[in-house]
Amino acid sequence: MFDLTNPDAFRRRAAGASLVLAPLCLLLGMIVDPLEAGGDDVLGYASNPAATGISATLLHYAWVLWVPGVIGLVHLVRRRGVVLAHLAGAVTVLGLINFSSLMIADFFDIVLYQRLPVDQATRILEDAAQPAMVVAWQIPGMIGSFLGLILVAVAYTRAGRAGWWFPVGVLAGMVVWLVGARSWNPVFGYAGPAILLAAFGAVGVAMIRMTDEEWNPAREPVPA
Template sequence: MNTDTFYRRAAGASLLLAPVLLLLALIVDPTPQSGQAEGVAYAADPAGAGLTATLLHYCWLLLVPGVLGMLAGVRAGGPGSALARAAAVLAVPGLVSMAALPMVDFFESAAYRRLPAERAGELLDAAYQPAVIFGWQLPGLAGTLLGLVLAGVAVARARQAGWWLPAGTAAGLALFLAGARSGTLLLSLSGPVLLTITFGAVGLTLLRPPTATPAPAL
């Protein structure tokens, strides 16, 4: 197996696995199952909270090679090449930031186990300084959302996939966020299911031997 084939298959496997991990993270999350507030639910089931955080961490992390492998098929100077570069600049730091954010779940679980719920909530609120919000949360969320959708548009513009790719990516992410904000588990799960179908289709394409060797876009 040559180097190009290895990276292509690694990217394809990452695109297949990442949304499945997101789906599993939502399924094992103790919060919707218990009907309690997140911190209280995490304190009651620290193992479940830790598993959820770990699955989320690797979901966002695996999307980094997946997106870069997907964008590698966009030819430099061709349709979508500028969008591919913008997508990489947004998605890579965004996804890395998103991968780091679930670490707070371990501290939330520990705080609610050791302190009264009101005191634990005050402690966690005090930790959310402007640097956390503007240096981690917002860049992670905005970079991930915009980067993934732009990556889909770039690949579609380069005719490496149909327009179902950016449409499925945008719809899957929107459903996931809407479900997370509303606390509706079924709505939350529908997002990762759609992303599994969308990214899985691209992942399977990358796992197949290419008909021609594309020039890298970045």
């Protein structure tokens, strides 16, 4: 499937596969998350360290895997939507990288709530939210990831690569997932990533099935 000697085929298939794997990891990460599975507070992390670690790892790789997928989407935007694609793509990639790093906080939750009283552990985590982390990590991570993915989908659609169901699906999936994640509601927490998997998965599969000429109209013949 991944021909290392053909740059167009490799990059196209890698980007398409990433668009499928990223929301799939997000969905699996939410399913494994102890809080989404029925826990009622952050103590669920300390009580289920294995599940928490698996969930945090899956969520981390969800954001990481979206990066090559976004680069692939931007690559395919030509003429209409180019400026939007370039700006949104840059913001999204930076946001995804920032947001993936925040998943490490779950591992600190495990240790703090296992070894310290709840009030003390909570105060430490609250004090750790320094202005630099909030302004330079959290806000760019969240805005870049969520809004950026939607805008990239809009640019991709404006270029005629997909129907408007794509950005609508991304928007709906993001909103539903955020509602579920903030309220620890499993129904919304699972439904949002499932919608994202359907939207990005359809585009990712279409990208994998493209010809090398569709991926790169100006491509040079691959040496034998």
